[in-house]
Amino acid sequence: MKHLKALDVFFWKYRYRLFLGIVFIVISNYFAVLAPQVTGYVFDVVQRAFGIEQKKTAVQYDWLVKYFIGFAEQHKGISVIALCGIVILVLALIRGIFMFLMRQTIIVMSRHIEFDQKNQIFQHYLTLDTNFYKTHSTGDLMNRIAEDVSRVRMFSGPAIMYLINLVSLISLSVYYMVKKDPLLTLYVLAPLPILAVTIYIVNTIINKKSERIQALLSDLTTNAQESYSGIRVIKSFVQEKAMFEFFDKNSEEYKSNAIALAKTEALYFPSMTLLIGLSTLLTIMIGGIYAIYDPAGTSISTLAEFVMYINMLTFPVGAIGWTASMIQRAAASQKRINEFLHTEPAIGNPAQAVKPALEGSIVFDNVDFVYPNTGIQALTHFNLHIKKGQKIAIIGHTGSGKTTIAQLLLRMYDPTVGNVTIDGTNLKQMDLQELRRQISYVPQDVFLFSDTIKNNILFSPPAGGEVNNETAVKAARYASVEKEIEHFHEKYDTMVGERGVTLSGGQKQRISIARALAKDPQIVVFDDCLSAVDARTEKEILGNLSIYLQHKTAIIITHRIFTLFDFDAIVVLDDGKIVETGTHNELLSLNGLYAYLYEQQLQQEREES
Template identity: 60%
Template sequence: MAQLSAVNKYFWKYKYRFSLGILFIVASNYFFVMAPQVANYVVGKLQQALPGVHQANVRKPIIKDALLSAFIDWVDKFAYGKLVLICSVVIILLAIIRGLFMYFMRQTVIVMSRHIEYDQKNEVYNHYQKLDAGFYKTHATGDMMNRMAEDVSRVRMYTGPAIMYLINLSTLIIFALVNMLAQDVQLTLIVISPLPILAVTIYFVNMNIHRRSERVQAMLSDLTTNAQESYSGIRVIKSYVQEKAMLGFFKKNSEEYRKNAVGLAKVEAIYFPSMTLIIGLSTLVTILIGSQVVLHDTSKVGLIVEFVMYINMLTFPVSAIGWVASMIQRASASQKRLNEFLDAEPEVKDKSVTSPANFDGDIEFKNVTFTYPNTGITAIKDFSLQIKKGEKVLILGKTGSGKSTLAQMLLRAYNTDSGKILINGVDIADMPFRELRDNISYVPQDVFLFSDTIASNISFGLKEKAAQDRIEGAARFASIHNEIETLENGYDTLVGERGVTLSGGQKQRVSIARALIKKPQLLIFDDCLSAVDTKTENEIITHLNQYLSNKTAIIITHRIFTVFNFSQIIVLEDGKILEHGSHEQLLGSGGYYAKLYKKQVLDNYN
């Protein structure tokens, strides 16, 4: 229950619905336990009608409930035939009233659990979005999906059915025991004697169920991750003819999950019948002892009938203890997995107070050093750079030189190990994420499009719905408008998962249009033209040169764009600045940039 205490806040949120549900549970059981007392009374009255039975030898039931006592005083004056008929009708009415309250019970408690499930899924999803990029590098997507779907569903079984049946069986047991003890203490203690055995059984078996539940849920996460990666990488799997190998890998994980799930089911399969057996023993003990009591005291026939009815009443609630305990153990294991993520704090934290930063200003990297926490690789080493307002900066370098890391640092995907990044003199660590990122458009190296229309993908970063001419304008600047127009549904064309229906170059240009439509103060292009041909590349660069005339831009690439008149060119190597200067200065130095430029010009000439 320690793990499940995390959901107590939801019970408090829905306290009125929850309280009403408890009231309905208590009411349904209140009317339920009246029936055995009525039956006891009827049997006693019928005994009086038997030949040779003296009224003094008939034991009148002890009834402490004022309502039921008043009813018996009223019906006691009727003849036996009419009395039995009235009592029979009353027992049926009690069952109907109980059924009505049970309906209301489910409408409150179970519906409450659905609201809690909704809230908890939103809580988990919202927390996922707050976690930084480092978290997503160390956790599998399939595992996160399974925790939000399967684990939350298991917790719902605790907040709904488990809680409902737990309160139900508790109140029913209390009502039944109070009435039984009021009638005969000694017989009650004998009848319930098997119940301590049940309690010990529940304790040890539940410990086993809890351990197995945790293992099963972890394996289900692995299985979900395996399937998710296979679906996402299906083109790679098919191109390398690895369907059989991937199926074998999935079957292996699936078999492990099956074995553990079957093991858990076997434990539960033994659990429930064993409790039914113990309840059956209580019924047999009641009949056995009761028959002995009746042989010595015939006035207690009605009492034995009442006790047998109580034991039958308790059969489902007590046997349900195992089912409820199993649900609670499963929910506890699932909530523990959820708490692991919900307790995870992002390394990069947002600022709640808006800073007075003006993005229409200078950018400065001041002695910045950064090491990736999950790999230990130092990507940026004592990096310093000043970018004036409106400048166009080219960052060149080989793979792994730290180019993309600079873009991530500017977006605050990671915190610096040392040093600062300033915009108009304000440390970006003191800026709220929304204020920082609303003023930056970033086109990543790994393009991602959503399973939506092209228009929706282009306007994704806007707070308001974009007009069609604005969407088309951004698409023209990205040199993708004409190709979109040739599609059957134009801008309303669905692109499929991750933009699978578009080519690599088309996806990159839609991503560029998404960045341009925001009209930001700063644009970062991270090797975003690698999938387009030279003609389209020159067309896009020409449009970008026009669009970026009065904006600050950082272009990260492994190629040199001669169309741009870059204010600064930086060549990175191992996270440090290898060369820094203008185009003419770097050509004159005869270093890496000059050699790359000559090679590129020669390749274009050939």
């Protein structure tokens, strides 16, 4: 239950709805417990008609029932029975109205809390750092914001409503039962302690099983999500059967645990029915014996009232198990939600964040970096000074640390040792969003959203600039994808499908480039973004970029050597260290790693031609 304290802020936010809901529940139950008293009065009237001696019980009735009895006593015969029938119907209608109102407050409140909680979780997800997403599966993230929040809503709505209903109805019923016949009440409620012990034991089991089931559901969701995303790989390697067997195994484990939980929960309802039936039996048996041997002490009307009270308690007492199960499941789900909400991002804004307008002078000062999740040393004693407006190429084998440079520049990670500065300001002192807003980044792994081409290009509009179709067209022209877009049936309004699945690899890369160019920043970082385009298109894009990047600072990370682009400097990385620096001709004259990579590239081009 301690995990559910996180919901207190939402209950306080919607306190008026919660308060009104509690009031409506109490009022509806108040009118509910009046019906047995009116029914008891009917039995008294019938007994008097047959001349049966009876105890004077009017003093034990509620004041409202007393008022009605005073009015009914002015009538005789069948008219009294008719009045009682009308009153019982009116009481049922009034109770129904307040039950409607309690649902409109409590259940609607739970929907508001669900909405707020999903927004809270999603907003927190957006603040978490890159390393968090590398160590947690998408399926688990989705399960916590969907399935877990849904189970918490069952607590904030139905569980609370039934719990308040249970407490108020039992309190009112027991109050009037004790007022009518304390000894008979004691006998009738004797099975309830057994009920409480049963609930405690079963709830402990349910809590443990619920946590296990939620973890298994996350694994199952992750398995399905990865299969959907990698369906082309699965089909190309003819692994449909193997993936189904893997999913079936996870599904079977989830099913087994879910069925085990259902069997445990199934103990509740027969137990509730048995104990309620036992209470009814005790009422009829003990009350009947009293009525036979002492008609003036325990009347038939008292017996009728107690039977109605017990039957009235059947649903709320039976719902104890259901309510307790919902609370236990919600606690298990909220615990999983809290684990993420209490996770602090490793990369965050400093207390006194600065927001400078970046011009493009970048310095990597003696930077070492080790990836926290793998322990791999990506950069070692890395020093690089890029002046404003320079075009720098960073070249090296796969795994040499090229992409890490881009990650550090965007502050997806902080250096393990050393500092990265722009225009003399340490990145750790800058406002994180402002930093990233002023840098365009084309990632190595292209990602397009399930939206139109235009919206993908204009995903991040230029600071202070207007977003219009011309911006998207201009960016597409620089990225050499304008002609192909124009040939699409819907042109820039063409939907690209999930992750851009409807486009070719080259088209996705170029749209990703256009997205970066449309942002129009002073610093642009390209991370191996031309690997999927042909030689002619590559030449065209490089020609466009040489015009676009004239007054901008650009870092082009690549494993290929672009001889058609006039770089101010080329940095050659190997095993996280700078091994060579210079222009194209200077590096060739060194006859080192750069010359070797260039020779390998020329040989490959000759073989392909």
